[in-house]
Amino acid sequence: MNSVNLWEMGKVETIEEFYRKKFDWIPDNLRKEIGHFNVFKLDPFVGDKAQPVPYKRRDYFKIMLVIGNSEVHFADQVVEVKNQALTFSNPEIPYKWEHLDKIRSGVFCIFNPHFFHKYGNLQEYSVFQPGGTHIFELTDEQVDQVNTMYQRMFQEINSDYIHKYDVLRTLVFELIHFAMKMQPSAKFDKQPINASKRISTLFLELLERQFPIDDNHQSVKLRSAADFANQLNIHVNHLNRAVKDTTGKTTTQIIAERILQEAKILLKHSAWSVSEIAYALGFTEVTHFNNFFKKHAQLSPLKFRSV
Structure with a gap:
C-alpha cells in the first residue's frame, strides 16, 4: 500500500x-x-x-x-x-x-x-x-x-x-x-448474561478488533463465520445460533455490515485507491469488492466517494 x-x-x-x-x-x-x-x-x-x-x-x-x-x-x-x-x-x-x-x-x-x-x-x-x-x-x-x-x-x-x-x-x-x-x-440489557450472549459478545469483540484499518491492521483476516468460529474454538453452527439469538441478525450479515462501514470510512476519509481499500478489507479481487459494495450500498465505491 x-x-x-x-x-x-x-x-x-x-x-x-x-x-x-x-x-x-x-x-x-x-x-x-x-x-x-x-x-x-x-x-x-x-x-x-x-x-x-x-x-x-x-x-x-x-x-x-x-x-x-x-x-x-x-x-x-x-x-x-x-x-x-x-x-x-x-x-x-x-x-x-x-x-x-x-x-x-x-x-x-x-x-x-x-x-x-x-x-x-x-x-x-x-x-x-x-x-x-x-x-x-x-x-x-x-x-x-x-x-x-x-x-x-x-x-x-x-x-x-x-x-x-x-x-x-x-x-x-x-x-x-x-x-x-x-x-x-x-x-440496557437487564437480563443475566447466558452462554449465547457470551459467545455473541466474544464474536463482536473479535470482529471490532480488526478495525479501524491502519498501518498496524493492513488487511482483514477474519472474513467468514467459519473464520470466527475457528478463532473462538467453537462449531460454526453454534456461533451462528448464538449470534442470531442475541442480535436477531446472522453472523454473515453482521460481518458484512461492519466491513461496509469501514469501506465507507476509507472511501470518505482516506486517499487510498479502491483497489487498496479492497485489499485492506480482505477482498482478493477489486471486482469482488465492487460487487459487494454495490449490493449493500446501492452505489459503486467511486460513486459513493464522489457524493
Missing part, C-alpha cells in the same frame, strides 16, 4: 502530540504509573483561534461539553451538535470536528487508559463502545449540572489533596453515568 496514504489514515495522535500542538509543552508526569488526567476550558481553541481537528484516532479519552453549533464525524456517521452537547471520544474510534468557528465555549477533560488501570474497564460503558451513543444534546439545566462537575474537576486538580486523582476518577464516572441515564432504558 501507499505509505503516504497509510500515514494519513493510520497515524494515531498521541497525548504528547496533543500537548505539543495546543500548548507547545509536555507535562513531566505524562507517562508515569499513575496515568494522566487534565481538564481545560475550550475557549482558547474556538472561534477565530480554532484549529482543525483532523479525522484520526487518538491514544487518549476525551469528554467534552461544547456550547454552540458544530458537526462531529464518528466512524461513518456525521452528527450535528445543534446548541450544546456532552461528547465522548476514545482511542478505538476515529473522529473529527467541523465548524469549530461556530462553537462559543465549553470545557473538556482528557485522560489516558492507564489513569483507570485497576479502577474499572471504561470500554464496558456504551458511551465508549463502537455501537454506542457518543453525543448527547443537553438542555440548559443539564448544561448547568455538567458545568458543576467540571468546576469540581478544576478545583480538585488544583488542590493539594493527596487522593485528588481518586476524586477525579469519581467525577469522570459521574459524567459517564449522567449521560447514560439520558438514554432510553430499553437500551
Whole structure:
C-alpha cells in the first residue's frame, strides 16, 4: 500500500502530540504509573483561534461539553451538535470536528487508559463502545449540572489533596453515568448474561478488533463465520445460533455490515485507491469488492466517494 496514504489514515495522535500542538509543552508526569488526567476550558481553541481537528484516532479519552453549533464525524456517521452537547471520544474510534468557528465555549477533560488501570474497564460503558451513543444534546439545566462537575474537576486538580486523582476518577464516572441515564432504558440489557450472549459478545469483540484499518491492521483476516468460529474454538453452527439469538441478525450479515462501514470510512476519509481499500478489507479481487459494495450500498465505491 501507499505509505503516504497509510500515514494519513493510520497515524494515531498521541497525548504528547496533543500537548505539543495546543500548548507547545509536555507535562513531566505524562507517562508515569499513575496515568494522566487534565481538564481545560475550550475557549482558547474556538472561534477565530480554532484549529482543525483532523479525522484520526487518538491514544487518549476525551469528554467534552461544547456550547454552540458544530458537526462531529464518528466512524461513518456525521452528527450535528445543534446548541450544546456532552461528547465522548476514545482511542478505538476515529473522529473529527467541523465548524469549530461556530462553537462559543465549553470545557473538556482528557485522560489516558492507564489513569483507570485497576479502577474499572471504561470500554464496558456504551458511551465508549463502537455501537454506542457518543453525543448527547443537553438542555440548559443539564448544561448547568455538567458545568458543576467540571468546576469540581478544576478545583480538585488544583488542590493539594493527596487522593485528588481518586476524586477525579469519581467525577469522570459521574459524567459517564449522567449521560447514560439520558438514554432510553430499553437500551440496557437487564437480563443475566447466558452462554449465547457470551459467545455473541466474544464474536463482536473479535470482529471490532480488526478495525479501524491502519498501518498496524493492513488487511482483514477474519472474513467468514467459519473464520470466527475457528478463532473462538467453537462449531460454526453454534456461533451462528448464538449470534442470531442475541442480535436477531446472522453472523454473515453482521460481518458484512461492519466491513461496509469501514469501506465507507476509507472511501470518505482516506486517499487510498479502491483497489487498496479492497485489499485492506480482505477482498482478493477489486471486482469482488465492487460487487459487494454495490449490493449493500446501492452505489459503486467511486460513486459513493464522489457524493
